[in-house]
Amino acid sequence: MRETQDAPETFTPRQRAVLDRALELLLEGGERALTTAGLARAARCSKESLYKWFGDRDGLLAAMITHQASKVRAQIDDGAALDLARFRAHLMDFANDLLQVLGGDVSLALNRLAIGQASREGNRLGELLIERGRRGIDKRAGALLEAGRRRGFIIYDDRDAAYHTLYGLIVRDLHVRMLLYEAGARQPEKFAALAEEAVEQFFVLFGVRENMKAIPA
């Protein structure tokens, strides 16, 4: 259908400014507040330009996702000089970053947008969100786990399964509850404690102690 989908799809500074304004509107009032006329007024551009740049409204939403994803590039960890303490610290960093990202305003708003949009027009937005957002996180975590396994700090049969367990230990049911605006679900000040406990539990499940090995299966 669309041919410009897999391209890097870079934007001009003006377009990026407009996309940032669009994100603000989305944060303030949800999807319904993000109308073409409203965005044109807020960003001081013409509707005609919006359609010229992004094609249609769905193209605009997709552009917002790729634009946001391009801002938060996850850094890849260096595999140098990895001892157990550093490995544990890296896991903690990952857990904290994950909670920080998933609990961020923009991420929550974009996820709400994509989820609400799902089931209509296929699910381009959902795919985009996963492709440009989660993929990076998954790869970073996968590389980290693999490094830890090679050094003998942890043991597992299925890396994906181990990663998903780690993810579950960290995020629990927080993501959906935050997406639903559940009162009290979003408490960033507790993220550090959650991350700490999750990594602790992950080591109980997959860590290699000197005397006993906790093999999940």
Added chain:
Amino acid sequence: MRETQDAPETFTPRQRAVLDRALELLLEGGERALTTAGLARAARCSKESLYKWFGDRDGLLAAMITHQASKVRAQIDDGAALDLARFRAHLMDFANDLLQVLGGDVSLALNRLAIGQASREGNRLGELLIERGRRGIDKRAGALLEAGRRRGFIIYDDRDAAYHTLYGLIVRDLHVRMLLYEAGARQPEKFAALAEEAVEQFFVLFGVRENMKAIPA
């Protein structure tokens, strides 16, 4: 604002039939397919009746949630004659039921609806979904865990924390990925294996063995 909110809010058979039809429309085409005119046509009723029964469109959506919740009443487990095997089986049942519910068509559609609607009109739908859906699940799991702890099968300091960990081990990141229609995320045939592994891991974290106690903290 609304006074009929906390009432049991029972519906006539005709109204329930209409609500069922509304759920079907929502499943087929998402929120956009659920218009008052469309529902009136599909359910062979008049729009006037819809507004008389449910007030407005948001009232209709809320009624759909309470209606659906009234159908899947979670049975509470009897605490009689609980040995370790039965406790473990109960946990397995809970895990399977949880995955079954969260992965069900109706649950996913209603969650998408509530999440997409969130941030506008407060978040009545999200609250309703949590109140009438998750609350029951939480209570059932809480009672189950407490029974297991009293019998000495598991140990924990904070029941909520233990429950959330159990939830995370079971659901992982599946819920959001299913909400996003991620390809391959929804595979009900694998739910049993996931439940099995989750319960296994939960016992590693919180279970009490004869010789060693795995205390998470």
Added chain:
DNA sequence: ACAGAACCGTACCGTACGGTACGATCATCC
């Protein structure tokens, strides 16, 4: 059998939004 209520089907209204068209304005380049 009759009255009254509930309900159906349809028509109608106002509005809001996506998308297009067009003249005016501004920047750029020769």
Added chain:
DNA sequence: GGATGATCGTACCGTACGGTACGGTTCTGT
């Protein structure tokens, strides 16, 4: 300085939807 192209602001169009009104029909209770 003048032509060219991009962009702005605004006006406009069609449509779809939420919500209301109303006449005709069916159901219910007496």
